Amino acid sequence: MLENQLYLLATIFASTADVEKLTILKNSFTNSSELLDIICVLWPELDDPILLRNFLTNLELNDLNADENPIDEDNILVSLLETGEDLVPIIEMDVETVSERVSTVKEYINRRLVEVTLDEITSFDDTVSSWLRKRILLCDELNPFNVLFNKKLWKEIKPIDPEFMGWVNGILEPLDFINNSSDIRVQFRIIDFEALTPNNVIELLTKNLLENEYSFNNKNVQQIDCLISYLNYTNSFTLFLEQKFNTNSFLFKKKQNYLVFDAIFTKFNESNVMADKENFQKAALSIIFENSKELMNIISMDELKQLLDAFDQNIETANGINSKILLSYIHLISIFLQDYSLKEVHLISKENEASQLLHYTSMIKAKIMSKGFKTSSSTAVNEILSVITGSASNSEQIVFTHIPPKRQISVLIDLLLELGEFDLLQDLMEEQNSQLEEAGLEKYFWHFFNNASNGLKSRPEMKKAQKTVKLLLEQNEPKFKHLEILLHIADLLSYYSINLGKGVIFKPSNIFDFKNHPSQIISKLLELNDGLYKDKNTTSLMLKELFEGMNLDITGDFFVQEQIRVSEFHIDNALANLDFYFAYHESKELLTKSENKTPWATVFQVCKFSDPNWLDNETPTEILVLQFELSSDLLQSCPTEEMEIVISQWSSLELELLTRDIINDQYSIGNSGDSKREFSQATNLLDGVSNSVTKFISSNLS
Numbered sequence: 001m002l003e004n005q006l007y008l009l010a011t012i013f014a015s016t017a018d019v020e021k022l023t024i025l026k027n028s029f030t031n032s033s034e035l036l037d038i039i040c041v042l043w044p045e046l047d048d049p050i051l052l053r054n055f056l057t058n059l060e061l062n063d064l065n066a067d068e069n070p071i072d073e074d075n076i077l078v079s080l081l082e083t084g085e086d087l088v089p090i091i092e093m094d095v096e097t098v099s100e101r102v103s104t105v106k107e108y109i110n111r112r113l114v115e116v117t118l119d120e121i122t123s124f125d126d127t128v129s130s131w132l133r134k135r136i137l138l139c140d141e142l143n144p145f146n147v148l149f150n151k152k153l154w155k156e157i158k159p160i161d162p163e164f165m166g167w168v169n170g171i172l173e174p175l176d177f178i179n180n181s182s183d184i185r186v187q188f189r190i191i192d193f194e195a196l197t198p199n200n201v202i203e204l205l206t207k208n209l210l211e212n213e214y215s216f217n218n219k220n221v222q223q224i225d226c227l228i229s230y231l232n233y234t235n236s237f238t239l240f241l242e243q244k245f246n247t248n249s250f251l252f253k254k255k256q257n258y259l260v261f262d263a264i265f266t267k268f269n270e271s272n273v274m275a276d277k278e279n280f281q282k283a284a285l286s287i288i289f290e291n292s293k294e295l296m297n298i299i300s301m302d303e304l305k306q307l308l309d310a311f312d313q314n315i316e317t318a319n320g321i322n323s324k325i326l327l328s329y330i331h332l333i334s335i336f337l338q339d340y341s342l343k344e345v346h347l348i349s350k351e352n353e354a355s356q357l358l359h360y361t362s363m364i365k366a367k368i369m370s371k372g373f374k375t376s377s378s379t380a381v382n383e384i385l386s387v388i389t390g391s392a393s394n395s396e397q398i399v400f401t402h403i404p405p406k407r408q409i410s411v412l413i414d415l416l417l418e419l420g421e422f423d424l425l426q427d428l429m430e431e432q433n434s435q436l437e438e439a440g441l442e443k444y445f446w447h448f449f450n451n452a453s454n455g456l457k458s459r460p461e462m463k464k465a466q467k468t469v470k471l472l473l474e475q476n477e478p479k480f481k482h483l484e485i486l487l488h489i490a491d492l493l494s495y496y497s498i499n500l501g502k503g504v505i506f507k508p509s510n511i512f513d514f515k516n517h518p519s520q521i522i523s524k525l526l527e528l529n530d531g532l533y534k535d536k537n538t539t540s541l542m543l544k545e546l547f548e549g550m551n552l553d554i555t556g557d558f559f560v561q562e563q564i565r566v567s568e569f570h571i572d573n574a575l576a577n578l579d580f581y582f583a584y585h586e587s588k589e590l591l592t593k594s595e596n597k598t599p600w601a602t603v604f605q606v607c608k609f610s611d612p613n614w615l616d617n618e619t620p621t622e623i624l625v626l627q628f629e630l631s632s633d634l635l636q637s638c639p640t641e642e643m644e645i646v647i648s649q650w651s652s653l654e655l656e657l658l659t660r661d662i663i664n665d666q667y668s669i670g671n672s673g674d675s676k677r678e679f680s681q682a683t684n685l686l687d688g689v690s691n692s693v694t695k696f697i698s699s700n701l702s
Helices: 002-015 019-028 032-042 049-057 071-081 084-091 095-117 128-141 151-156 160-178 188-193 198-205 218-234 237-243 256-270 277-290 302-309 323-333 343-350 353-371 376-395 403-419 422-432 438-451 460-491 510-516 519-528 538-551 557-576 580-595 600-608 621-635 638-657 675-701
Strands: 498-500
Touching: 002 019, 002 032, 002 095, 019 032, 019 049, 019 188, 032 049, 032 128, 049 151, 071 160, 084 498, 095 128, 128 151, 128 188, 128 218, 128 460, 160 188, 160 218, 160 353, 160 519, 198 218, 198 237, 218 237, 218 256, 237 256, 237 277, 256 277, 256 580, 277 302, 277 323, 302 323, 323 343, 323 538, 343 353, 353 403, 376 519, 403 438, 422 519, 438 460, 460 510, 498 510, 510 519, 510 538, 519 675, 538 557, 538 600, 557 600, 580 600, 580 621, 600 621, 621 638
Parallel strands: none
Antiparallel strands: none
């Protein structure tokens, strides 16, 4: 009877949240779990948990015999009745009524406890944890959407089962976030939330998170924390990777999308309870790799390196990518391939040799030509070499897999030569402690020379050609001396007017168009440069340097023939400029030097020359004498088949001289005494020449 009376009093005190009286009554319960059930069901759901917390903290929740001292239940009953007259009716009721009421209340309490635990997904073996869960679920029925209302209880009651805290972190806190989120706009009771599939909850916990284009704030961080806790608690990590943590969700179109990725990665990576860290990092690597082009537009290279440093280098994606490889790609990108993504660099490593060589050449060339690259030439070369030697020593850097380091160095040398970067080239040779190959140097000499539009030594291409020749001469001066001469003649020619036709400029490379007849270049110069025909020394030097520059023999007949042709061109241009005296003297010299190779036709033109400015179109007597003498000399060396025409001209000149009045010669150059003496000497010369020529003719006719 007394036990039932105390039980009824406990239900009353629990329903009124009377901590003081329950404290007095608690020791009368031999089974503390029975008292806990009363409090769990009957304690006001909306009452401040702080009162219940204070009571429960002093109760030995797991001890069924908390007080070993004998309990005087009569005294407890009397002391409780003294606190309030309204409790007296309970004592006055008969045994049957008290028993009936106790049974009714117990039935109600048991039913309520069964209702909240019916088909429950989660349960705890620990008495405290089990009781706390039931109390939370009962409160949730009356006070829905405030699932953390009893937080003060589990924060203060010790010890708390880790499994219970896992439920709080993995279910209650994510649910609280969902219920109070204005973005998600849906609310659940605890039981209903636990009944949701992980697929549905993942959708709720990532709602507006991945699509957020405007901001990333503390609320998003909290959302990610809740997501991680839920996934770990429900072991739904693989599902999350498949559904959300993939390349389609993180396209990195906006910076906010990356911030979400970074926060998820950081939180997951630091989580000590994460079930599958390896698969998570694989997924993260794939996202970074596949969408690296967009990612590198919104974060710096340092940020990307810092992100990749957080990965386990032994973890690889399905296509063999790991963080170490990507960090190597970043090194290459930062130096050379600023416009490339990680994926694009990786694709280069899968191409054939020709394609890789094209990429490599383009990469190095762009770097050399970039602004500010040559501020420190030694540093610039070391930057390039760091990639070449790095790819050789690091087996995991596999960008230019088909181009061995030696070939890469060779390409670098070719580019430095092609671009005329001789300071960088010198630094490279010193760094490599090697010597340039003659063939490569010579190839680029001709590259510069043939691309020059003008032979002037101050022009960029010619400067490069000069520097290349200098390197060649250092290695083999006898072999390449002719190239130095070639540059000199090209420079010399640039000071004169010369072209290949109307509007067609003469370039240094055109010199070799005249390799079979170098004298033709002199011919063009004489035609286009007034007065040059008088400077035989200059044109002779030009011809010699043209031969030497083109590596032609200057000791053979070909050179002699070309010298004769140059003399002919001088004579022709002298006659074109009505300069008989230069033509005469050049013809005399030509006859002396040419021996049996006399260009008789050219000399013959001098013999026939007539200046339209002469008086009455008559050749001055002195000129006649010189022409007569020249024709006499020509008879000594002209071909037999041409002798008749030369004799005819000689006879014509002789007759003309015979008709001149020696004393009053109106066609004499002057009427001075000197002129008369000069004419007299010419007459004597004529007699001498006539006799010798007659003898020559007779000897040839016999």
